[in-house]
Amino acid sequence: MSVLNQKTINEDILFKGVGLHSGLEVNLVIKPAEPNTGVIFKRTDLKENNIIIPNIFNVSSAVFCTTVSNENGASVSTVEHLMGALYGLGIDNVLIEIDNQEVPILDGSAKLFVEAIKKIGIRNSNAPIKIIKIEKKIEFNDGKKSISIEPSKISLDIDFELKYENKFIGTQRNSIKVFESDLTDIYNSRTFCLFEDIEKLKEMGLAKGGKLDNAIVVKNNEILNEEGLRNEKEFVNHKILDCMGDLYLAGYKIIGKIVCSQGGHKLTNQLLRKVFESNENFSLIEIKEKSLPHVFINKSHLRSIA
Ligand SMILES: [Zn+2]
Numbered sequence: 001m002s003v004l005n006q007k008t009i010n011e012d013i014l015f016k017g018v019g020l021h022s023g024l025e026v027n028l029v030i031k032p033a034e035p036n037t038g039v040i041f042k043r044t045d046l047k048e049n050n051i052i053i054p055n056i057f058n059v060s061s062a063v064f065c066t067t068v069s070n071e072n073g074a075s076v077s078t079v080e081h082l083m084g085a086l087y088g089l090g091i092d093n094v095l096i097e098i099d100n101q102e103v104p105i106l107d108g109s110a111k112l113f114v115e116a117i118k119k120i121g122i123r124n125s126n127a128p129i130k131i132i133k134i135e136k137k138i139e140f141n142d143g144k145k146s147i148s149i150e151p152s153k154i155s156l157d158i159d160f161e162l163k164y165e166n167k168f169i170g171t172q173r174n175s176i177k178v179f180e181s182d183l184t185d186i187y188n189s190r191t192f193c194l195f196e197d198i199e200k201l202k203e204m205g206l207a208k209g210g211k212l213d214n215a216i217v218v219k220n221n222e223i224l225n226e227e228g229l230r231n232e233k234e235f236v237n238h239k240i241l242d243c244m245g246d247l248y249l250a251g252y253k254i255i256g257k258i259v260c261s262q263g264g265h266k267l268t269n270q271l272l273r274k275v276f277e278s279n280e281n282f283s284l285i286e287i288k289e290k291s292l293p294h295v296f297i298n299k300s301h302l303r304s305i306a
Pocket of ligand 1: 080238242
């Protein structure tokens with residue numbers, strides 16, 4: 001069976017936890033799905049209108065986390081770490097049943113999603129994958145924040161930089177090739193916040209489920225988490241995970257090169273909306289074995305494009 005065919009997971013996987021922002025307890029089950037289903041959320045606590053498609057045009061809020069909603073107002077928030085895990089592992093089709101409004105934060109990263117999916121295993125289908133190929137460079141700027149996407153031959157590159165006045169975080173930059181790099185550090189990197197922002201977040205009704213076992217808290221020149229950082233560039237690596245998850249709201253894998261400075265959920269969403277404004281900016285390719293471009297054939301080390 002071709003590695004360029006659509007994939008799902010072998011069996012149901014259950015996660016229990018709390019929502020980072022809502023603080024609500026939640027059960028989430030990832031279930032195998034047929035080819036061409038895509039990734040779909042189903043709110044099992046709602047009796048009707050409970051299907052929510054994680055799509056760039058369904059993003060109802062991108063402040064601190066990504067929330068997707070359907071036309072009846074049913075929503076799921078903080079989808080980005082789970083979406084990033086599915087993207088990195090090359091999972092095309094799953095039904096995600098969730099009995100509350102927010103994906104559990106678990107340890108603040110995608111680590112547990114990735115480990116559970118790898119343990120249960122990935123199943124190939126006979127249906128070819130589809131890929132969005134970026135044809136034109138598109139940029140989006142908002143003050144000091146900038147993001148762009150431009151054509152690339154075969155890979156999805158993400159080059160991300162963050163700049164914080166806080167000296168412990170400071171300036172960090174990393175770049176990865178999503179389909180080729182070892183993504184372990186990306187998956188394992190946790191969400192973070194500044195100690196002085198916690199009160200503000202709580203006043204906004206956010207971070208109700210935030211604890212030191214699901215977020216890095218930076219206070220002046222140190223972090224409050226006793227175990228320290230998981231990798232040297234954990235802050236920017238987490239932003240790359242967020243970016244991967246937000247990019248998957250395009251519906252398919254993307255071939256292109258992202259360069260982002262100081263961006264986040266909102267900027268990524270604004271960029272993608274701009275890309276999909278015109279058919280000239282991208283093409284949708286269905287990759288069949290027979291029509292495989294030679295560049296793919298020689299890329300035996302590709303981990304997940306397929
Ligand atoms: Zn995040």
